[in-house]
Amino acid sequence: xxxxxxxxxxxxxxxxxxxxxxxxxxxxxGIEAADIKTPEDIRxxxxxxxxxxxxxxxxxxxxxxxxxxxxxxxxxxxxGQPIIIPYTANDVDVWGEMFKRCYEVAGITRQDRIQxxxxxxxxxxxxxxxxxxxxxxxMAIPMGPGNTEKQLKMMVDLKSxxxxxxSSYALLLAEQVQARGMKDHICLRxxxxxxxxxxxxxxxxxxxxxxxxxxxxYGLTEVxxxxxxxxxxxxxxxxxxxxYLYFEIIDPQTLEPVPDGKxxxxxxxxxxxxxxxxxxxxxxxxxxxxxxxxxxxxxxxxHDRIIGRTDDMIKVKxxxxxxxxxxxxxxxxxxxxxxxxxxxxxxxxxxxxxxxFEMDPGVVAESLEQQVIHFxxxxxxxxxxxxxxxxxxxxxxxxxSVRIIDRRYE
Numbered sequence: 001x002x003x004x005x006x007x008x009x010x011x012x013x014x015x016x017x018x019x020x021x022x023x024x025x026x027x028x029x030g031i032e033a034a035d036i037k038t039p040e041d042i043r044x045x046x047x048x049x050x051x052x053x054x055x056x057x058x059x060x061x062x063x064x065x066x067x068x069x070x071x072x073x074x075x076x077x078x079x080g081q082p083i084i085i086p087y088t089a090n091d092v093d094v095w096g097e098m099f100k101r102c103y104e105v106a107g108i109t110r111q112d113r114i115q116x117x118x119x120x121x122x123x124x125x126x127x128x129x130x131x132x133x134x135x136x137x138x139m140a141i142p143m144g145p146g147n148t149e150k151q152l153k154m155m156v157d158l159k160s161x162x163x164x165x166x167s168s169y170a171l172l173l174a175e176q177v178q179a180r181g182m183k184d185h186i187c188l189r190x191x192x193x194x195x196x197x198x199x200x201x202x203x204x205x206x207x208x209x210x211x212x213x214x215x216x217x218y219g220l221t222e223v224x225x226x227x228x229x230x231x232x233x234x235x236x237x238x239x240x241x242x243x244y245l246y247f248e249i250i251d252p253q254t255l256e257p258v259p260d261g262k263x264x265x266x267x268x269x270x271x272x273x274x275x276x277x278x279x280x281x282x283x284x285x286x287x288x289x290x291x292x293x294x295x296x297x298x299x300x301x302x303h304d305r306i307i308g309r310t311d312d313m314i315k316v317k318x319x320x321x322x323x324x325x326x327x328x329x330x331x332x333x334x335x336x337x338x339x340x341x342x343x344x345x346x347x348x349x350x351x352x353x354x355x356x357f358e359m360d361p362g363v364v365a366e367s368l369e370q371q372v373i374h375f376x377x378x379x380x381x382x383x384x385x386x387x388x389x390x391x392x393x394x395x396x397x398x399x400x401s402v403r404i405i406d407r408r409y410e
Contacts, residue, residue: 050075
């Protein structure tokens with residue numbers, strides 16, 4: 001539920017975009033700030049999405065003069081035209097403050113040494129972790145992605161205490177630490193992990209193999225970047241900064257709001273952004289708002305982990321399948337490890353799905369394959385093929401893992 005203070009900020013941001021943003025002047029044509037009299041009236045405002053933002057490439061989202069823009073960032077553009085986001089000095093400061101809160105919620109202090117492995121440059125991840133680190137006053141070790149040999153050397157020599165990483169790269173590093181017998185030589189105590197959805201088995205492997213406590217961080221380039229929410233030490237949902245952002249959950253089909261506690265698509269409004277403010281932006285991330293205050297005592301509301309994306313869904317044999325469903329299914333099969341990869345093909349007029357998965361040592365592959373096939377049929381409703389592999393046989397990534405490869409339209 002929107003608070004009185006949030007509604008006041010929302011009205012101010014709406015008035016700002018109607019006066020300063022050509023993008024919203026066109027999208028909200030015929031709407032005035034005075035038309036939004038109650039929080040319920042917000043639903044009258046059109047939703048926006050990535051497609052809308054791509055149409056105004058490169059700088060159609062800019063709502064300030066050029067001389068007020070101190071930085072730009074961009075989405076990867078891997079699935080289309082990239083989205084360019086301009087930032088004012090105040091935007092960078094607000095982002096740094098939110099990220100600083102994330103570190104503080106995770107129990108990170110000025111005494112920590114934070115090894116930052118996500119990418120720098122146009123991508124928001126690396127510089128976001130660094131911005132928050134410097135705001136906190138901790139030591140930043142800005143490694144960037146890749147070069148695992150050097151990552152491990154710096155981790156040992158500089159006595160890094162915090163790992164900032166994607167889950168895929170955290171697992172790769174964890175496996176290397178184990179393989180090289182380095183666990184007693186590292187000083188890591190925390191991991192701040194984000195940028196992709198990841199399951200419980202993957203979490204458990206990273207925790208056990210690195211001997212750290214891990215925190216799930218969330219963000220997206222269009223809305224500042226990583227650092228807009230994080231889970232606390234109770235790991236019962238991610239706290240988001242409702243003094244800077246307003247979260248809604250909608251049904252992705254009807255676009256109507258859903259009650260707290262029900263899964264749907266996350267929609268975000270920035271409440272004080274200057275360079276490229278966003279009103280009712282569809283993230284396509286699937287989650288839910290968690291009712292009630294967290295027992296940790298933080299006053300900030302919570303959303304659940306991201307379980308997938310509306311555009312991650314694939315349809316196989318007429319059934320909609322999300323990666324999160326596969327995560328949950330494999331979690332319940334004893335002997336299956338964390339890593340999997342799916343191939344979908346169209347053969348002789350029919351869809352075929354092969355699920356490759358890694359197994360714990362000493363497990364009989366054929367028996368486990370049959371269990372996975374049975375679980376998939378009973379829970380998701382289609383018959384697939386499954387193939388077990390030893391740990392380490394499936395591809396590893398220094399960035400984000402590609403879990404589902406659809407080859408039907410190649």
